[in-house]
Amino acid sequence: MVNLASYLFWTGFALAGISSATYLAHVVSASLWLQRLRAAQAPADTIAVSPLTGAPNAGLGRLATTFALLTAIALTVSLTARWIAVEHAPLSNLYEYTIALGWGVSVAWLIFERTANARRFGVIALPIVATLLGIATLFPDEVIPLIPALQNGPLLTLHVTVVMASYAVLTVGFSAAAIYLVQGGEGRRRFASLPSGEAAGDLAHRAVVVGFPMLALGIALGAWWANSAWGRYWGWDPKETSALVVLLALAAYFHARAGEGSVAGAAIIRWFVPARLRRSWRPDPMWWLIAMWALMLFTYFGVNLWITGLHSYAGV
Numbered sequence: 001m002v003n004l005a006s007y008l009f010w011t012g013f014a015l016a017g018i019s020s021a022t023y024l025a026h027v028v029s030a031s032l033w034l035q036r037l038r039a040a041q042a043p044a045d046t047i048a049v050s051p052l053t054g055a056p057n058a059g060l061g062r063l064a065t066t067f068a069l070l071t072a073i074a075l076t077v078s079l080t081a082r083w084i085a086v087e088h089a090p091l092s093n094l095y096e097y098t099i100a101l102g103w104g105v106s107v108a109w110l111i112f113e114r115t116a117n118a119r120r121f122g123v124i125a126l127p128i129v130a131t132l133l134g135i136a137t138l139f140p141d142e143v144i145p146l147i148p149a150l151q152n153g154p155l156l157t158l159h160v161t162v163v164m165a166s167y168a169v170l171t172v173g174f175s176a177a178a179i180y181l182v183q184g185g186e187g188r189r190r191f192a193s194l195p196s197g198e199a200a201g202d203l204a205h206r207a208v209v210v211g212f213p214m215l216a217l218g219i220a221l222g223a224w225w226a227n228s229a230w231g232r233y234w235g236w237d238p239k240e241t242s243a244l245v246v247l248l249a250l251a252a253y254f255h256a257r258a259g260e261g262s263v264a265g266a267a268i269i270r271w272f273v274p275a276r277l278r279r280s281w282r283p284d285p286m287w288w289l290i291a292m293w294a295l296m297l298f299t300y301f302g303v304n305l306w307i308t309g310l311h312s313y314a315g316v
Contacts, residue, residue: 019067104168163218173207
């Protein structure tokens with residue numbers, strides 16, 4: 001079963017790369033369509049300036065989604081085979097968890113693509129999946145016994161799965177936030193072949209609305225497990241602290257969005273920050289989602305690889 005899991009992992013890795021390239025071709029096709037349309041409309045002696053947006057090739061879009069679906073299926077079967085082989089949820093080291101995170105992002109992306117009609121955002125989401133799977137190849141894949149702190153099957157599965165799912169959904173939010181900022185923010189569209197700033201902002205907010213409570217629940221489940229394993233709910237372990245900082249970055253995003261575009265405009269901040277300071281330049285709220293994702297990556301990789309703590313289960 002271990003060999004089957006490995007084979008299907010490599011299959012999923014290859015499919016994720018193909019899907020990434022196809023999503024890129026889907027987006028580029030919209031730009032080529034625009035160029036042809038403008039060339040056809042413009043007289044020979046004039047330069048046409050058109051507010052039209054490109055219509056991407058529908059066939060390429062369906063093909064990209066198909067490869068994304070095949071990626072998710074291959075990874076699903078791979079993780080299932082690994083689960084059978086190791087006799088517990090394959091979430092105990094960075095090799096297993098990174099594959100699971102790549103799988104989670106692919107599934108979350110497919111759900112949002114279907115429900116939000118947001119196919120072109122896959123130009124960022126699927127390369128992230130492929131990158132995560134590529135990083136997984138850097139970690140040892142040997143099957144090793146669980147350490148005592150992890151020998152709680154139900155809590156291991158529940159806590160880590162909820163946190164992984166929240167990270168996957170928040171990665172979709174990051175993908176949309178990145179396109180929002182590339183487009184120049186709400187009301188602007190620097191690249192006609194990409195989704196508009198409004199569409200990107202809407203998708204990012206939807207993802208955060210789903211991911212924020214999931215992450216909070218995952219942290220709460222971790223506290224429950226910590227009390228069972230170590231006799232305390234919270235001990236400011238590096239992993240605990242870093243996960244909390246990610247949650248606070250998301251809270252800052254909500255404050256910024258509600259407070260006239262910045263944390264400084266939120267009601268609680270207005271109580272003690274002078275107006276002249278609040279009127280100064282402030283970043284777009286979407287930058288909090290970029291910061292959140294960077295902090296999330298640090299929580300995931302940095303704490304496991306470079307900072308010693310009770311959550312150091314990298315397997316390297």
